Amino acid sequence: MAAGDLPISHSTLDALPLSPRVRYLRHMLISAGTLPAIDVLLNDLEKHATAFIASLPREHGAVTGQYFRWQLLRKARQRSAVRAVTPGVYSTRSTELRKIAGFLSWLDTNGLSLSSLDQASVDRFFAHHHSQAAVGTFLNWAIRQGLTNPVQIPGRKPAPPRPPVPDDILWAKVDQLVDDESIPLGSRLIGLLVLVFAQRISDCVRLRRSDVTDDETMRIALGRTPLTLPSPIAALLRHHLEELSTRRPYLDGGPDWLFPGATPHCHVSEASVALHLVPHKIHAREIQQARIDHLVQTVPASVVADMLGININTAVRHAARTNSRWGNYPELRASPTGE
Template sequence: MAAGEVQISHDTLDALPPSPRVRYLRHMLISAGTLPAIDVRLNDLEILAEHLISNVPSHHAQIINQYFRWQVLRQTRQRHADEPLTVGMFNARWSALRKIASFLAWLDEQGAQLETLDQRSVDLFFAHHRSQAAVAIFLNWAIRQKLTGPITPPHRSQARPAPSIPEDTIWRKVDELLDDEPIPPASRIIGLLVLVFAQRISDCVRLRRSDVSEDETALRITFGRTPLALPAPIAELLRHYVSELEAERPFVSGGPDWLFPGTTPHLHVSEGIIRIHLAAHQIQARKAQNARIDQLIQTVPASVVADTLGINIGTAVRAAARTNSRWGGYPELRHSLFREKRRDG
C-alpha cells in the first residue's frame, strides 16, 4: 500500500487472513482518517465466517450461511448498533459458528441429517459433548425455520449461585490494590471500581473522561444516572492518573475520549489485560461484583443501587430477593473507613 502497488482500502486488508497485526494496521488507518470507520471485529467475524462456510460441505454451507446472515449478524447489528463488538462478543460468536459446523459434521459421521433429526440423536450428541449451548440455540432456530423436525434441545441448567465473597475479603483486596503500585494505574483503578462499586470490567474499560467530574467538594464518576463521589484514596489515585494521561501525547489526535485508552489507536484498554493484572491479587471480577451488589442491597434500595451503579434494575431486584434484603438507611460507601485507614496508615 505504501508503494502504491495495491489500493489503500478495507478490501485490500480483507484479502489478508485476520490477525492482530492486520487489525492494528486497520485501526491505525481508520484513526488517521485514511480509511472510513467500520466495526473492525465485526468485519473480522464476517471474513472468518466466509472462510468457514467455504470449507464445509455445500449442504452444510447453505444452512450455516443462512443462520449467520439472518440470525447472528442481524441480531448483532441490532443489539450493538451504537458500539463496536467487544473481544468477548467476537469470541463467543466465532466459537458458536465453529461448534455448529462441528455438530453438522458429527451428523454426517452418524449417517444422520438435519432434516430428519430425531430426539435420540439429539440426546446422544449432548450426552457426549459438553458446553454446547450454541448448538442448542442453533437447533431452536432450525426448528422455527422448519429445517428439522419437532425435537427438544436441552435447556441450559440454572447454575447454582457461587458462594459470596465475605465483605472483609472485599475490603482487604481494596487495600491491596490501593497499596500495590507495580500494577498499572488503569488496572488498579478498574479493580477498585469493581470491588467498591460492583462494576463490570467490560463497563469500566468503556468509561470516558467526560464521565469524571470534579467540583470543590469531591471527584465524581458517573456509572448510571447519578454521579457518585469517590472515596478520597480512589479519588487521589484517579486524579493523579488523569493528570498523567492528559500530559501524554496521543498516538493520533481526536477519537473517543476513553478514560482508559489502549495501545491500539482510538481503542480502550483490553478487558483481558485488566483481568490478567487483577489475577495477581486473586480477584475474580464477576464474583466480586455479585458479592458487592449483595452487600450494598442490604442497606440501599434496589432502585437506588441500579440508578447509581448503572446496573439493570432486574439484577438489583433479584439480588434483593436472593439475600432477603431489608434495607435501612443510605450509608456512605466506606468514606469514613477509608479516612480512618489513611489517617492511621
C-alpha cells in the first residue's frame, strides 16, 4: 500500500493474515480518516470464523457456518450497533466455535450424527465434558431448526455461594492502590472505582473525560447521579488528567477517553487493566459483587442502582441475597419510626 501497488482499503488488509500489527494499522488508518470506520474486532471475528469453518470437515463446516451466521454473527452485529465488539467477546465467540467443532467431532468418533442424536448420548457427553454451555446453546438451536431430535439439555449446576469479602480486606486494597506507584496510574484508578464504587472494568475503560467534573469538588458520573470522589482518589485522578494533557495524541480528534489505550482512538483494554490488578489479588468480579452486597445493606437498592449505573434488578437481587433491611425501603420510609 505504501508503494502504491495495492489500494489502501479494508479489502487489502483483509487479505493479510490476522495479527495485532494488521489490527493496529487498520485502527490507525481509520482514525486518520483514510479508511471508513468499521468495528475492527467484528470484522476480524468474521474473518477468523470463516477460516476456521473452512478448515472443518464439509458436513461439520456447513452446520457450524449456518449457526455462526444466523446466531453468533447476527448477535455480534446487533451488539456492535450499540457498543464495539470487545476482545472478550471476540475470544468467547471463537471459543464457542471450537467447542461446537469439538462436539461434532465427538459425534463422529462415537458413530453418531446430529440427526441420530438421542438423550442417552447427550447425557453421556455432558457428564464427561465440562464448561459446555456453548454446545447446549448450539443444540437448542439445532432442535429449533429440525436438525436433531428434541433432546433435553442438562441444566448448569448452580455456582456455590461465594464467601463474603471482609471489609477490612477491601479497604486494605484501597490503601494499596492509593499508595502503590508500581501499578500504572490508570489501572490504579480503575481498581479504585471497582473497590469503592462497585464498578466493572468493562464500564470503567469506557469512561470519558466529560464524565468528570472538577469544580473544587471532583465528581464522576457512573450512573445518573454524579458521585463525589474521596480526596485521595480525586488527587490521583487530577494527576492522571494532568498526564493526559501532556501526552501528544496520535491524531487530533477522536473520543475523549478517560483511560486511552495504545491503539489510536481506542480506550485501554480490559485485559491489560486486569493484568495489572490480578497480581495484587484484586479480582474485579469478586470484589465488585462483594461491594454491591455491602452497599445494598447501607442504602436502598434503587439508590445503589442510580448512583453506580447498575441494573435495578441486579441491586435488588443483592439486597435479597444479603437480607438487607432496605429491601422494604418504601414501607420503612412511610413508617413514622422507621421500625
